Amino acid sequence: MSSSQSLACACGRFNLLVQGDPITSVECHCDSCRAAGARLGKLPCARSMLGPQGGTRFVLYRKDRVRFTAGADQLREFRLSPGAGSRRVLASCCNTPVFLEFKGGHWLSLYAGLWPDGTLPLLEMRTMTGDLADASFLPDDVPNLRNQSVSFFAKLMKAWIAMGFRSPAIDVKGEIRA
Template identity: 60%
Template sequence: MMRATQIGCACGRTCLELRGDPILVSECLCNSCRAAAGRLAALPGAKNTLTAYQATPATEYRKDRIQFLSGAETLREFRLSPGAGSRRVIATCCNTPVFLEMKGAHWLSLYLHLWPEAARPKATFRTMTGDLANTSGLPADMPNLKTHTVAFYAKLLAAWIAMGFRNPKITVGGTVDA
């Protein structure tokens, strides 16, 4: 039987259930993730989701293993620009970022702050460090990769194959400006 984990927004209104293990767990340092996190942190009551060295910790989960138990009506999308291929989705009940979805992706990148700290999955690498002007402030506790690797994409492909090449749609109730 597949293990189930429940996580949720800061106020507890929006709750998700995850089945099984994540595809991978990482910290992203791309310009897009850092810019979006900065803008979302400016929303009323929102907290900064970046680490001290400006990384966005997240775990990739297959869409078919995620279920919203409550609060789905609070979900709104944010895009860095109108034509952006990725969207960040927040729970507007408390302005908690919930996930990042890439256009056409079969997975969601769930932000690690949704887990209680003691149960939070541990990142195994940092990616997109090539977007940083200076990497000297990054900890040496895990690999600091300049870009996504072949192994990164191989894990995503293996998950898609296991899903039968399906791509479930995640619908939200509008947009948020940040």
């Protein structure tokens, strides 16, 4: 296992610590990530969630390897619709995207913008490119998967087994509307 890394929001009021190696490092091109990125990108002082090709970069970590060390009271959730099973969580102090969480998930998809320049883990794959009208513009530097692959789900399953099949809850108070 690698060492710990401290990450922070743009203004520094919210901090977290990740321990060990990530599950994987991906760029998602699903309709939901692109829609959320467009909506949340309009918030005051917001960092863009969307990369040059319109995808959202995430580094996936087991929940038991992520610890909020300061400013957890700044976290607010955003859902694309009231009944949505996934939520995006931002640091409300500066509207920095922090993580995407799937209902019942044992991992957090941490937004790439949290990593200081030059420290972001290398991209391993692009997922959900099947949601794009035309994915031919994407570079071929990593696999461009129409959906998630068997290896993607195998990595998630391996992490869940290592966690003893637990899915810790993360309490977030308040919402952001965009």
